[in-house]
Amino acid sequence: xxxxxxxxxxxxxxxxxxxxxxxxxxxxxxxxxxxxxxxxxxxxxxxxxxxxxxxxxxxxxxxxxxxxxxxxxxxxxxxxxxxxxxxxxxxxxxxxxxxxxxxxxxxxxxxxxxxxxxxxxxxxxxxxxxxxxxxxxxxxxxxxxxxxxxxxxxxxxxxxxxxxxxxxxxxxxxxxxxxxxxxxxxxxxxxxxxxxxxxxxxxxxxxxxxxxxxxxxxxxxxxxxxxxxxxxxxxxxxxxxxxxxxxxxxxxxxxxx
Numbered sequence: 001x002x003x004x005x006x007x008x009x010x011x012x013x014x015x016x017x018x019x020x021x022x023x024x025x026x027x028x029x030x031x032x033x034x035x036x037x038x039x040x041x042x043x044x045x046x047x048x049x050x051x052x053x054x055x056x057x058x059x060x061x062x063x064x065x066x067x068x069x070x071x072x073x074x075x076x077x078x079x080x081x082x083x084x085x086x087x088x089x090x091x092x093x094x095x096x097x098x099x100x101x102x103x104x105x106x107x108x109x110x111x112x113x114x115x116x117x118x119x120x121x122x123x124x125x126x127x128x129x130x131x132x133x134x135x136x137x138x139x140x141x142x143x144x145x146x147x148x149x150x151x152x153x154x155x156x157x158x159x160x161x162x163x164x165x166x167x168x169x170x171x172x173x174x175x176x177x178x179x180x181x182x183x184x185x186x187x188x189x190x191x192x193x194x195x196x197x198x199x200x201x202x203x204x205x206x207x208x209x210x211x212x213x214x215x216x217x218x219x220x221x222x223x224x225x226x227x228x229x230x231x232x233x234x235x236x237x238x239x240x241x242x243x244x245x246x247x248x249x250x251x252x253x254x255x256x257x
Contacts, residue, residue, distance in 0.1 A: 041111040043196050048101055051202045053183030055094040056176065058206060062087050063169075078224050084140050085220055086213030091133055093209045098126070122175045129172045132165035144223055 062083055069080035104112040117123055139158040146154050186192040187199040 041109070042114075045101075045111045045115050046196045047198050047202065048097055049179075049183050050186050050196065050199075051205065052094065052097040052101070053180045054187065054202065054206055055090060055097060055209075056180045057184045058210070059087070059090055059094060060173065062090065077228065078221065081140075081144060081220060081224055082217035084137065085217040086210060088137055088141075088216060089209040089212040090206075091137065093205060095130055095133075102126075119175065122172065125168060125172055125175070129165075129168050132161055132168055135161035136165050144220060144227055 066080065066083045066087065069076040069083065073080055101112060105115075105117055118126075136158065139154055139161055143151060143154040143158055186195075187202055193199045
C-alpha cells in the first residue's frame with residue numbers, strides 16, 4: 001500500500017512543481033546545485049568588476065614604473081612627470097568604476113547587494129586611498145605649474161601626501177590582490193570573454209585612458225625644462241647638464257629626493 005501512495009505523492013509533487021513553473025515561464029526553476037541564471041543586471045556587476053580589475057593591473061604597472069623614477073628623480077624627472085600624467089585618466093577611470101559599485105550597492109541595487117561589499121577594513125580604507133591619490137597627483141601637477149616662490153611648500157605637500165599614500169595603497173593592494181588576479185584576465189581569455197557582454201568596450205576604455213594620459217604627458221613635457229632651470233637658477237640646458245655636478249649637500253638635492 002505504501003508504494004502506490006509514494007508514486008502518487010511523487011506524481012502530485014512533480015505536477016505541482018510543473019504548475020508553479022510552467023514551460024516558457026519568465027522565472028524557470030533553479031536547481032539546488034546549479035548556478036543562478038545570468039541576467040543583464042548580474043552581467044553588469046561582473047562587467048564592472050572586470051573593468052576595475054583590469055584598471056587596477058594597469059595602475060600597478062604604471063605605479064611601479066613611477067616608483068623606479070623616484071629612485072633617481074633628479075635625472076629621471078621627465079619620465080617621472082610623463083608617467084604621472086598618464087596615471088591621471090587611468091586613476092579617474094578606476095575611481096569611476098569603484099564609485100559606481102559603491103553607489104549601486106548603497107542605493108540598494110539587488111545584484112550589487114547580492115554580490116556584497118568588500119571587507120570592512122577595505123571599505124574604510126577606500127576613501128583615504130582616493131583622497132591621497134588625488135592629493136599626490138594634484139600636488140605634483142600644481143608643483144609643475146606653480147610660481148617659483150611657492151614651489152617649496154607644494155613640494156613638501158607632495159612628499160607628505162606620497163608617504164601617506166604609499167602606506168594606504170600597500171594595504172589596499174594586498175587586500176584586493178586575489179580578486180584582481182582573478183578578474184583582470186577574464187576579458188582576454190576566450191572561454192570567459194564571451195560570458196559577459198562588452199569585453200571590447202571595456203578594453204577600449206583602458207586604451208582610451210592611456211591615450212588621453214599620453215596626450216597630457218606630451219602637453220606638459222615642455223614645462224619640465226623651464227621648471228628645472230628655475231630651480232637651478234640657469235637655463236634648461238644648464239639644469240640638465242649641471243645636475244651631476246651639484247654637491248650632495250645642496251638644497252636642490254635635498255628638495256628633490
